[in-house]
Amino acid sequence: MRFTEIWTTALRAILKNKRRSILTMLGIIIGIAAVVTILAIGDGFSNWVTKSITANKSGKIETQIVFLPDGTANTNSDPFSQRDLSLIEQLPGVTKVKQSSSEGDYKQLNLPVKNKTKSVLVHFTKGKSSPVVAGRRLMPSDNQTGNQVAVIDVSLAKSLFGSTTNALHHGVEVDDHLYEIVGIRSRVTDSVNFSDAMSSEMPANITLPKRVHQRYVQNERSGDVLTLILTKGTKASKLSKKAIRILETQGSMRNQGDYQSSDPTTQADVFGKILNAITYFVSAVAGTSLFIAGIGVMNMMYISVAERTMEIGIRRAMGARQQDIRMQFLLESATLTILGGLIGYGLGVLLALGISALPVMPFHASFSLGGFLLAFGVSTAVGLIFGVMPANAASRKDLIDIIR
Amino acid sequence: MLIELKNVNKYYQNGSQRFHVLKHINLAIDRGEFLSIMGPSGAGKTSLINLIGFIDRQFEGEYLFNGKSYQQASDRTLSRIRNQSVGFVFQNFKLIGNNTILENVELPLLYGDLSKRAAKPIVEKALERVGLPNSSQKIPNELSGGQQQRVAIARALVHQPKFIIADEPTGALDSQTSAEIMQIFRDLNQQEKTTIVLVTHDSQVSQYGERLIKILDGAIIADQEVTPRALH
Numbered sequence: 046m047r048f049t050e051i052w053t054t055a056l057r058a059i060l061k062n063k064r065r066s067i068l069t070m071l072g073i074i075i076g077i078a079a080v081v082t083i084l085a086i087g088d089g090f091s092n093w094v095t096k097s098i099t100a101n102k103s104g105k106i107e108t109q110i111v112f113l114p115d116g117t118a119n120t121n122s123d124p125f126s127q128r129d130l131s132l133i134e135q136l137p138g139v140t141k142v143k144q145s146s147s148e149g150d151y152k153q154l155n156l157p158v159k160n161k162t163k164s165v166l167v168h169f170t171k172g173k174s175s176p177v178v179a180g181r182r183l184m185p186s187d188n189q190t191g192n193q194v195a196v197i198d199v200s201l202a203k204s205l206f207g208s209t210t211n212a213l214h215h216g217v218e219v220d221d222h223l224y225e226i227v228g229i230r231s232r233v234t235d236s237v238n239f240s241d242a243m244s245s246e247m248p249a250n251i252t253l254p255k256r257v258h259q260r261y262v263q264n265e266r267s268g269d270v271l272t273l274i275l276t277k278g279t280k281a282s283k284l285s286k287k288a289i290r291i292l293e294t295q296g297s298m299r300n301q302g303d304y305q306s307s308d309p310t311t312q313a314d315v316f317g318k319i320l321n322a323i324t325y326f327v328s329a330v331a332g333t334s335l336f337i338a339g340i341g342v343m344n345m346m347y348i349s350v351a352e353r354t355m356e357i358g359i360r361r362a363m364g365a366r367q368q369d370i371r372m373q374f375l376l377e378s379a380t381l382t383i384l385g386g387l388i389g390y391g392l393g394v395l396l397a398l399g400i401s402a403l404p405v406m407p408f409h410a411s412f413s414l415g416g417f418l419l420a421f422g423v424s425t426a427v428g429l430i431f432g433v434m435p436a437n438a439a440s441r442k443d444l445i446d447i448i449r
Numbered sequence: 450m451l452i453e454l455k456n457v458n459k460y461y462q463n464g465s466q467r468f469h470v471l472k473h474i475n476l477a478i479d480r481g482e483f484l485s486i487m488g489p490s491g492a493g494k495t496s497l498i499n500l501i502g503f504i505d506r507q508f509e510g511e512y513l514f515n516g517k518s519y520q521q522a523s524d525r526t527l528s529r530i531r532n533q534s535v536g537f538v539f540q541n542f543k544l545i546g547n548n549t550i551l552e553n554v555e556l557p558l559l560y561g562d563l564s565k566r567a568a569k570p571i572v573e574k575a576l577e578r579v580g581l582p583n584s585s586q587k588i589p590n591e592l593s594g595g596q597q598q599r600v601a602i603a604r605a606l607v608h609q610p611k612f613i614i615a616d617e618p619t620g621a622l623d624s625q626t627s628a629e630i631m632q633i634f635r636d637l638n639q640q641e642k643t644t645i646v647l648v649t650h651d652s653q654v655s656q657y658g659e660r661l662i663k664i665l666d667g668a669i670i671a672d673q674e675v676t677p678r679a680l681h
């Protein structure tokens with residue numbers, strides 16, 4: 046018989062027994078859907094990672110290493126020596142090393158105000174502070190001479206000292222150190238006014254001279270960040286690991302603190318590792334599901350063969366060869382699992398789209414021809430592998446026993 | 450000779466017991482013959498024609514078809530012979546209940562490598578011939594016993610086999626329907642010169658043939674010509 050006719054026969058047999066066919070397909074559907082979902086999300090994730098790495102200014106790959114001092118650290122010494130820098134610069138894949146500070150210009154602080162804590166924004170400046178309504182501004186000279194002074198805003202002054210005039214020449218405590226209030230600036234609100242927007246400076250409740258603050262608290266943090274600029278194609282996480290290993294054995298401050306890599310791509314690597322673990326888990330579950338589904342298919346095919354003993358006999362008497370019968374049942378089994386695979390693929394696509402639509406997901410699922418072919422191939426293989434034995438059993442039935 | 454059986458013996462193994470079902474059968478059937486086989490139930494008629502129809506190969510002795518023995522033939526060869534040379538009408542119709550009439554009757558053509566499309570008009574013609582036009586989309590259960598037997602006959606003749614084997618084709622039918630069915634066989638034999646081997650209980654039915662064989666306990670006890678006297 047022609048292949049297409051055998052296949053039509055097989056398809057018809059499946060459709061004649063819809064409920065049983067669907068129940069048998071369920072395992073395939075679940076297994077394939079799981080695989081497709083995890084593949085789509087994994088692909089989407091790796092696309093996102095590649096994009097976020099290469100989108101980094103002018104397509105350069107960067108990674109950062111931070112020095113975290115422990116209590117015994119000598120706060121006057123540089124976290125990275127010149128030798129540390131050149132050691133890392135010599136690593137293959139590193140084009141340039143830059144040293145900078147992790148210290149920012151702003152800091153969120155919790156301040157006790159009348160038995161309550163209030164969250165305030167602190168701004169560290171090296172230059173002039175914004176205009177004041179009372180007292181004076183901070184000047185660059187405050188940084189140079191190390192004046193322990195501060196400018197606070199009207200509302201903070203009122204809630205701390207009752208009025209703006211009371212506040213002047215009182216102290217405000219930031220990171221365990223008292224700063225003399227020398228100026229009061231206009232009220233800081235959430236709404237951004239025009240002049241603030243022009244000066245690209247966020248309105249802060251407290252403004253301090255940056256150097257002064259660093260001297261007390263953040264001294265150990267100056268120059269604590271190394272930025273490694275890498276050649277294209279290098280894996281940031283691998284290189285920063287290498288660099289850290291060198292620093293841990295040869296770094297000038299290795300006995301006074303820890304080195305850690307800190308960059309978005311290592312975060313992505315962690316996420317990637319979790320995703321990998323999930324992928325393995327889901328694959329194992331899907332594999333088990335497919336295996337059990339395969340046994341279900343085999344069972345159903347055996348039942349189908351038993352029920353259709355007479356049909357097989359009639360077909361054989363009409364000239365069907367053993368291989369025709371085998372092919373018929375094999376195609377029936379494969380068609381069943383391929384149908385299940387296609388349904389599972391559709392379900393997996395929907396699931397992946399649903400998951401990537403969740404607000405916590407930073408990326409979109411990505412679908413590839415490879416994923417489709419995998420789903421198709423796996424479901425076909427399950428049908429063929431688990432259909433072989435029933436199909437052989439059908440083809441080997443003795444004609445005389447089944448025609449009576 | 451189309452069919453030659455030479456000293457054929459057949460046994461059924463029932464547990465430890467060996468049952469001798471066909472005993473020293475010698476039989477020759479020529480092309481174009483219309484042979485009836487009669488005998489009581491259990492005499493071995495079905496066993497004999499299954500053997501002739503290449504359904505059963507478990508026997509001793511010699512079976513020559515067109516002068517050739519197929520006892521050592523491969524499954525492929527035997528399937529081809531069944532497909533090209535034999536038309537079966539089984540004892541109880543044996544239609545595939547899940548399939549339409551068209552799908553039942555087209556089977557010999559499809560296994561002869563015709564496409565469904567090519568088979569369809571041939572099937573329609575065969576159904577017309579047995580008096581069942583426009584029924585190809587029905588399923589067997591929607592038909593009466595007589596109609597189902599017509600379908601079975603259509604299936605047996607659709608591929609124009611060399612000979613048709615019919616096992617009690619009228620056994621379950623009333624005498625009016627029986628006569629109509631037998632007329633189809635007679636036409637087939639006379640117009641197309643198709644060889645027909647027909648098993649029956651009914652002496653009335655055996656009168657349609659030109660030669661009658663009687664079987665008792667697995668042995669041929671009579672082989673005679675039929676005189677057309679009993680026909681109306």
Ligand SMILES: Nc1ncnc2c1ncn2[C@@H]1O[C@H](COP(=O)(O)OP(=O)(O)O)[C@@H](O)[C@H]1O
Nearest residue numbers: 461462463470489490491492493494495496497
């Ligand atoms: N496959 C079989 N195994 C064992 N005994 C069988 C088998 N087929 C038929 N028989 C026995 O062989 C005898 C002849 O059967 P059969 O050829 O069907 O006779 P008939 O068709 O003349 O009624 C019967 O007694 C039957 O019970």
Ligand SMILES: [Mg+2]
Nearest residue numbers: 494495540616
């Ligand atoms: Mg019988």
